Amino acid sequence: MTKRNGWAITEAGVRALDDFEGTELYRELARQYRARRLPPQGRVYSDPRWYIVLEALKRLEPGSWTTYGELATLVGMSAQAVGGFMAESADTVHAHRVLQSGGRISPQFRWSDPERTDDPREVLEAEGLTFDQGGRADPRRRITSDRLREMLTQAGIVLPEAGDHRPVSPPDPTPAAFEQFQQNLEYARQLIDGGRSLERLAVGSFDVTDLYRAAWTQSVAALDHWITREIVDRAVALALTPEAPRPPKFNNLSIPVELFERIHYRDKPLGETFRAHLERHFSFMTFQNPEKIKEGFAHVSTVNLWVKVAEVLTEQDPRNPITADGVRTRLREIAWRRNNIAHTADHDPERPGQKAPITAAEAEATIEWLETMAIAIQQALGDPLPAMTPDTGDELRAAPLTVAAEPVTGLRGKRTWDEPSFLETVHEYCPAGVRDTLLAVYRHAESHPSFHEYYFGEGEYPSVTAWFNLGSDKASVWSIYTGPAKSVLAVNFGSIRNHGASRERMARLAEKLSVLPGSARLRGQLESAGYAKYPSLQPAALASPEAREIIIAALNEFLTGEPLL
Secondary structure (H helix, E strand, C coil): CEEECCEEECHHHHHHHHHHHCCHHHHHHHHHHHHCCCCCCCCCCCCCHHHHHHHHHHCCCCCCEEEHHHHHHHHCCCHHHHHHHHHHCCCCCCHHHEECCCCCCCCCCCCCCCCCCCCHHHHHHHCCCCECCCCCECHHHECCHHHHHHHHHHCCCCCCCHHHHCCCCCCCCCCCHHHHHHHHHHHHHHHHHHHHHHHHCCCCCCCCHHHHHHHHHHHHHHHHHHHHHHHHHHHHHHHCCCCCCCCHHHHCCCCCHHHHHHHHCCCCCHHHHHHHHHHHHHCCCCCCCHHHHHHHHCCCCCCCHHHHHHHHHHHHCCCCCCCHHHHHHHHHHHHHHHHHHHHHCCECCCCCCCECCCCHHHHHHHHHHHHHHHHHHHHHHCCCCCCCCHHHHHHCCCCCCCCCCCHHHCCCCCCCCCHHHHHHHHHHHCCHHHHHHHHHHHHHHHHCCCEEEEEECCCCCCEEEEEEECCCCEEEEEEEECCCCCCEEEECHHHHHHCCCCHHHHHHHHHHHCCCCCCCCHHHHHHHCCCCCCCEECHHHHCCCCHHHHHHHHHHHHHHCCCCC
């Protein structure tokens, strides 16, 4: 028996694992994965240390290789920062000669030319670099940071010192947040590889698919841990940069008096002390549910998270577009399966006493999707301290307020419905035309700059109300009510009137909507009632082919407050 990644397996099992890693199928899967990565953005980096990275890359000769960590040590940055720079800089050369610490090609690698699809391993082998059966490059050809420093010094290139020309600090031995996330995902992938090999060996002493369940659970835990670290890292960066704009939720973080005294009177470092406090604060939270993830990142960013993540994923793969609620739904499904595995041993509710089936391909697809989604989150959030202009102030929105969806219905009670139940009901009860219009209006809301929050109602069937900022106040602009008999879109003129919308602005909205079937008298009825009504657009209107374009255009014009030409 031999130990492999902590598992005791036979010599035949070892050969099976090694054989798979050397197969064309393994390489093809790697090629397909890398082909799905985002194209380089050509971001401009002003830090002079990036110049040193580029110069070091130029000096990597064919047949040699180095690591992200070696380059990070050379310039006093994190390996994650170096990897991000290489992925996004249009000036990077010889990037394929930079490998992971163990000598493997990074799954995140992509050519700076998005049209280039050749396998970097084949390119490296053509250059004279050899790999073992596990895909690890020849360690004798590795160029260390000391050797890179010698090469740059001989070329007359002066290494800049970090900060205000102070000595570069030694690198933190703790992996950067995203690097650690990828290490944890790699462990999950190894569990899957082990399970596949044991399946081929027909091991019958235990359920091999439990390895796939373990990989699923490990990948969700990896995401949870990364998000916690990412939030803490970004919050510390904000604390150390007082001139940077702060999200309202960051400013509302509670700070114990003891922490203030420790910094003010005992001269303790702000970053170190604040980090320890944040790690304790967030250690009691879990970040697996999409609402909790968005709430956590709201401490450090004002980006409309899931809308932006959906945009990034769609740009990455235009043939398979995804919406914000689509991202949230997939994430909820993954988290639900993880909880089912952890708390019920993956009990199958449809087959009492049996586990829900799971395959290696399903677990692998989940890991890949979580990694892709996490990269999209990074892209959506941008740099830890993004530059902001005075006009972006309107986009800084506070956390959702606890207010009633309809002022005339009294106080809000316990929330009964949520997004999954709303989406399920729309798909179950609505005819195709009505469904498409309602979902288009629903998804349009949170992509609009003035969007504030959704409120899910408590009636017999799911309903949702969208609140928007109307300048000096917030109002519930529309509500969707679902049910087996019919589903309607109510336009809440009474609410928007009570929250400061001008008569002219409401008249334009009513006029735009009046062209829908059955709505010709809408403006006149509203005028006679002083716009104190909540009229509903009926299924016949919602099912018309042009309904979604008319409604969304009317809402856009109303929310901007200006006529659209």
